[in-house]
Amino acid sequence: MNRFVFQLLLACCATAALADDATFTAAPAGSFTIAVIPDTQSYVKQTSASDSDGDAVLRNPIFETITDWIATNRQQQNIVFVSHVGDIVDKNVPEQWNVARQCMDRIHGVIPYGVTVGNHDMVTAGDSSLFQKYFPESRFKDFDWYGGSFHPDRPDPAISGNNANSYQKIRTPHLNLLHLNLECNAPDDVLAWANKTIASHPKHHVIITTHMDLGPTHRPTTNQGYIIDPKGRMEWKKCHSRRGNTAVEMWDKCFKLHENVFLICSGDQRRSQAMHVTAHGDHGNVVHSCLSDYSSDGSLRLYRFVPDEDRVDVITYNADREQLTRTTQLVADHEEHQFSFEHSMPSP
Template sequence: MIRHAFAPCLLFVAGILLSHAALGADPLDAAPEGSFSIVVIPDTQGYLGQGTKRTPDSTDPVTNPVFDNHVRWITENLKSQRIVFVSHVGDIVDKNNKNEWAVARNCLDVLHGKVPYSLTVGNHDMKGSGDSTLFQKHFGAERFREFPWYGGAFEPTRPTPEFSGNNANSYQLFSAEGVDFIHLSLECNAPDDVLAWADALLTKHANRRALITTHMDLGILEEPKTKEGFIHDPKGRMRWTKNHGKRGNTAEQMWDKLYRKHENLGFIFCGDQSRCTAMKLESKGDHGNTVHSYLSDYTSSGPLRIYRFLPKENRVQVITYDTTLNEVTTTTEYVKDKAEHQFSVPYQLTPASPRS
């Protein structure tokens, strides 16, 4: 009898605690008039079901609840958050097999035709050699050519399109609140011919503000030798590769060969380093411009990134928001400091042209 008498009380207390927890969570305010947002989706390797890394003994069909939450939240909040573009940092899949790619395709079909978006090829999205055949099969250039914002893709002159071709590297053109952008998605460890293509595009579109998403940029400087090294080793712009063999460029080489040369480049978005989770780096380009580099890899869990551009204030508000818990993210297992997840940076948005 005592047990039954206490049960309603415990439920009542639990309800109060849950209510307080919900009230204590920082709310996500609507984007103000005159602003616009770019959403960056971190690595989405959290597949569940038969044959997946997380549930290897399961016989259930393959799913990805976090990825599904991301795209549905984005479509439901296009207006309230004034979302004008979405970029995925790569590692769209985990095992690079047809089952996971089919799920990824279904997830991204939710966005298709509703908002401009780009996909970046991560190391899990291709073979170590750089062969991205399965990515190209599911997200080749033909899928995007109907959209006016789709600029095109790198096409290699060598007779091996499975390496770097057919939308493995792409660019998009879009505008918001009178500001014109070019965005490039560059595959993990992009080779020199890809960088030459990107260099020509950034030069051609020098009057547009430039954004780049690539998979590896910030993280552990040198390839770790121990498990602990992936957490505690020195961090910065990375000096090691995972793909394309000797042809692959490190993040540091990509900075020297491409990023630093372009006055209109303002932001680089990346993923790959889940145990670093969130990092930021400000670098000076050759023309004195500040390039903001941001890592967001939330261990394929609920958070994504919202970059809210505020032209009237000449700044960008960076918001990390968990679409599973429906609350802003203020701390994680590896990065406790709220200021690494919620912050703002100055960014000159007036005049509209970077060369005005």
């Protein structure tokens, strides 16, 4: 039996085990996990029993639950990094940003993390000033894992600047990872910066989180179209007007050019919800694109790296219900929620 077939059988067995196991076990020895938080747009006003005035307080209970679960299970799952796919808020207003920062404060200084600017996190023209106010570069720059952010060649950083596009470095005993958070429909100057950043880390395994990647290939013309239209890498955009790049353009101008890029994480499309697409970069490398947008039902994605077996187990876990997400009304196939893929992980 050749090595590829053996690895494929291992992956299939792992997928079956994850899908059938009612309990979620601790990460095995030697493995590590990257947690990916899907869109967190469910903000509600709730009245606290301890509030004598009876005033409703804005909260995001699902966001709180997810980051609490990550913090609580950090050691059990050996979570080394967390990425948010964007649409951190529903409405781009200070009240929601304040709640979002409080939710992320649960892991701030505890686990390295990055946040992605989604279309709800900026104005259509690309101004992400409020994101930059609540998650500026200064919030992260003193951490040794924080690499830096894109600085536009103009005085005002409101568009694309001040941590709207950033990178982080994660070192593990088995491999060095470079992670980039790229804003929704990142313009050409951002992609030029991303290309330079990736090229300057040739020995790092590269993961990119960007908000729009997989979903309906063309912009749907009906609500039902978001569910039934052909899906893949999207050829339409929401932000930055003419300057913005579609997911296909971001792939062509950046992602496919680098042999060390192997994983792209995205959100945005709650009616597509979960997708896994593989493609080959220009150097023949396999790139896994993974969409996860569970419409704030409590599910998050866990990418469990198993270096001894050159395998990544992709686990969808509902932190609110405390159970694996095996199937949903929109995506019945459990292999879109629980699956594995092969990735070579030689020691650095």
